[in-house]
Amino acid sequence: MEAGSREEPLIVAKDIWKIYDGGYTALSGVDLEIYGGEIHVLLGENGAGKTTLLKILSGAIRPSRGSIFIRGERKIFRSPRDALKQGISMAYQGSSLVEGLTAGENISIVARAAGINGDELGKRVMKTMEDLGYQLDLRSRVSSLSPGEKQALEVSIAINAGRLAVLMDEPTALMSTASSQLLMKLLREHADNGKALVITSHKIREVAEIGDRYTILKRGTRVATVTRRSLDGGSVIDTLIKHMSPQGLETYSLDISGAIDPGEEILYVDNASIADDRGIEVLRNTSFRLRRGEILAIVSIDGRGVKEICEAIYGLRRLRSGKIYVKPGTRIRYIPSEVSRASIPEMPVAINISMRSIIGGRISLLDLEEIVSSANRIIEASRANVPSIWKPLKSLSGGNARRVIAWREAMDNPDLLIVEEPTANLDIASSQSIAMLIRSTASRGAGVLVVTSELEDPLRIGCKWLILEDGTLLDPRSSKRVGTIPGAL
Amino acid sequence: MPARSPRLVTGLLIVVLAPLLAISILSLFSGVNAVETIYWVFWGGFSPTQIPETMLRATPILITSFGLSLAYLARIWNIGSEGQILLGAIATAWIGLHLGGLGVIGVIVSTIFGGLCGALWASIPGLLRAYRGANEVFSTLMMNYLALYLASYLLQGPLRSPTSLFPETATLSRDLWVEPLIPGTRVNAFVLLSPALIAPATYILVARSTLGIKLRVIGEGAEKARYFGIDAGKAIVATMFLSGFLAGIAGSTEVLGIHHRALPSISQGYGYLAIPVAVIASLEPRLILPLSIYLGGVVNGVEVAQMNLSIPSGASYIIQGILLIASLPMAMRR
Known part of the structure; x- marks a missing residue:
């Protein structure tokens, strides 16, 4: 079997930078070593740079700077075909298959690019599909396959087409739990045969059991690479948290809920199921409660369900089943992740700040005095940089606009405040002040529900948090499901 | 607060130039010198002696576009004003025939009744849009034809004057006439009051x-409206009701102030001419009066030009059509 030895890495990525055309820096100087025979798991929040890094290794995109070495020899990939020729294949997130062609035709395209026999590859792909629990007819059109079948096909082709290394970006996202488990077993077999397997996944429990090494990325840089053996019994989730937030849990843990009496219940989600726009359930038969003065964060590592849960509780989205109880007259305020969903960006900052009172009141002349004083009050409290309150909201930077809307909502005396992705688009200083805002809103007696994809948010805020994975809530310490029995929380 | 937008400039150019372009092309096809036609249109619309008639025509455009500009702020594209004007006019005439002798009270009651009928007619597509998702552009346009044929039935059947040769109602009792205030013209209280109030x-x-801000939020879509706690369905129906009410009033003023009865041709396309005016007014409300007068003048001028030159009698319709086609898609684009 051709594969690198344990001592010498098979693939080395050195000082990889990627700055996209818009100026967004996805990777800033990442190093990565991949050994033959290992399963290497890339971890990180949304936007950490996992997909970008994989795409650079597979030749799909070119790095702005940096180099890739295979067995010590520098290689430049101009396209995925170049990488395939070197024995590196990739299964893309979603699918890269040609919808209008049959499965067999798609396989022969890859075979030709990789310089291997098409019939041979077809047979092996069929075998792998079978191992994953799928029956594949090579004559069926890709467009007629289910999302799960497409992903299985994408993964099966990649596994068999890559002689040296197989890169997989969220390979199990659309697969059933059973198929995912079969895939993990299969990956181990291929690794044992000497191949390098690089995988990203948001399903922490799934990869916790499979990886040989874990590389944690954060905002385009490598935080750490740890081997499985060095974990000495601690859970991968704990390690992940420790590395993603170097200060650790303790520094942030500021128990605010003890400061005031645990208040009356303000929100009760009773056995609720919530679906996204495509009809996929993002929350399944789940219950939880929130009291006055309490902050609860729900963390969805892959970002799925964040918006939908917020919308459902605010009342913008229908539940698929179950009930959400709030006391009549409960004042709910909602800070969405995008400013545009809570404002008219073309209208002046001042009008947007007073929007709720303008709309809630009777038809009358605009009370300019009141509008100006509210605007000044909110801008002062939020310390947003607003050159003129009569300029359109969209003329502000994303962070400043977000501050204005966040403070508008939080300072409107809510009983229940819903915060979606509190630190989206914000720098560290702004993120800290949003955390303060959330804490002070809770200490004034509101219940605050934070729903986010950023693991660090609950740590920064210092609040109780749960992981949302596969539509269920998990306790981050015990990895046990919570809230599936009504009132369990 | 209203910002000068490129859309406003484009819209203004369309409203000002499209009628002239249409007239020029028509002249070309009719073998008439386009410059001469445009001269007659402007003379017929804007020479001092013609101003009273122009103001007369500007009045229903102004009243109707007032209601439409509010609907368009909310991005509710009522283009059924023509039908709403017509039914408002017939309703006014019908109730007016029962209110003879009541004088000013009769005028007020029949004006409001005309408005209500226009409003109810407009509420139908409003309800269809709000609760059945039917596109109001199509439904309001279709309802113009329903209104036309309904009017035709009423005026030839149950409401027809027994003494008239034409399909029209009987003439209202004299005390319900809103008489001209300026001797030698048809300028009545409606014509004088409308600009003073509506502008x-x-x-x-x-x-x-x-x-205005609430309507804009509605125009941002149901989701954003709901975020701010607005019931979008109710708001859509209310907005349609309001714009239909004003169109109905425009019909009333034609009956009470000018014709003193209802007839099928009572609206000279005012419901369509109000559309481009309202598109602009929702961007820059200060332009509602000048543009209403401009289009009133053009319609008046085209009639004068038709009397003097061999321009086809359908010229007005062509102008209405071109204005509609040019202005509405521009307004609807996000």
């Missing part, structure tokens, strides 16, 4: 009131 009202409501 500032449009400005205040569109640019300076909480309603």
Whole structure:
């Protein structure tokens, strides 16, 4: 079997930078070593740079700077075909298959690019599909396959087409739990045969059991690479948290809920199921409660369900089943992740700040005095940089606009405040002040529900948090499901 | 607060130039010198002796576009004003025939009744849009034809004057006539009051009131409306009701102030001409009066030109069509 030895890495990525055309820096100087025979798991929040890094290794995109070495020899990939020729294949997130062609035709395209026999590859792909629990007819059109079948096909082709290394970006996202488990077993077999397997996944429990090494990325840089053996019994989730937030849990843990009496219940989600726009359930038969003065964060590592849960509780989205109880007259305020969903960006900052009172009141002349004083009050409290309150909201930077809307909502005396992705688009200083805002809103007696994809948010805020994975809530310490029995929380 | 937008400039150019372009092309096809036609149109519309007639025609355009500009702020594309005007006019005439002798009270009651009928007619597509998702552009346009044939039935059947040769109602009792205030013209109280009331009202409501902002939020879509706690369905019906009410009033003023009875041709396309005016007014409300007068003058001028030159009699319809096609898609684009 051709594969690198344990001592010498098979693939080395050195000082990889990627700055996209818009100026967004996805990777800033990442190093990565991949050994033959290992399963290497890339971890990180949304936007950490996992997909970008994989795409650079597979030749799909070119790095702005940096180099890739295979067995010590520098290689430049101009396209995925170049990488395939070197024995590196990739299964893309979603699918890269040609919808209008049959499965067999798609396989022969890859075979030709990789310089291997098409019939041979077809047979092996069929075998792998079978191992994953799928029956594949090579004559069926890709467009007629289910999302799960497409992903299985994408993964099966990649596994068999890559002689040296197989890169997989969220390979199990659309697969059933059973198929995912079969895939993990299969990956181990291929690794044992000497191949390098690089995988990203948001399903922490799934990869916790499979990886040989874990590389944690954060905002385009490598935080750490740890081997499985060095974990000495601690859970991968704990390690992940420790590395993603170097200060650790303790520094942030500021128990605010003890400061005031645990208040009356303000929100009760009773056995609720919530679906996204495509009809996929993002929350399944789940219950939880929130009291006055309490902050609860729900963390969805892959970002799925964040918006939908917020919308459902605010009342913008229908539940698929179950009930959400709030006391009549409960004042709910909602800070969405995008400013545009809570404002008219073309209208002046001042009008947007007073929007709720303008709309809630009777038809009358605009009370300019009141509008100006509210605007000044909110801008002062939020310390947003607003050159003129009569300029359109969209003329502000994303962070400043977000501050204005966040403070508008939080300072409107809510009983229940819903915060979606509190630190989206914000720098560290702004993120800290949003955390303060959330804490002070809770200490004034509101219940605050934070729903986010950023693991660090609950740590920064210092609040109780749960992981949302596969539509269920998990306790981050015990990895046990919570809230599936009504009132369990 | 209203910002100068490229859309406003484009819209203005369309409203000002499209009628002239249409007239020029028509002249070309009719073998008439386009410059001569345009001269007659402007003379017929804007020479001092013609101003009273122009103001007369500007009045229903102004009243109707006031209601439409509010609907368009909310991005509710009522283009059924023509039908709403017609039914408002017939309703006014019908109730007016029962209110003879009541004088001013009769005038007020029949005006409001005409408005209500226009409003109810407009509420139908409003309800269909709000609760059945039917596109109001199609439904309001279709309802113009329903209104036309309904009017035709009423005026040839149950409401037809027994003494008239034409399909029209009987003439209202004299005390319900809103008489000309300026001797030698047809300029009545409606023509004088409308600009004085509506021009500032449009400005205040569109640019300076909480309603204007609420309507804009509705125009941002149901989701954003719901975020701010607005029941989008109710708001859509209310907005349609309001714009239909004003169109109905425009019909009333034609009956009470000018014709003193209802006839099928009572609206000279005012419901269509109000559309481009309202598109602009929702962007810059201060332009509602000048543009209403401009289009009133053009319609008046085209009639004068038709009397003097061999221009086809359908010229007005062509102008209405071109204005509609040019202005509405521009307004609807996000």
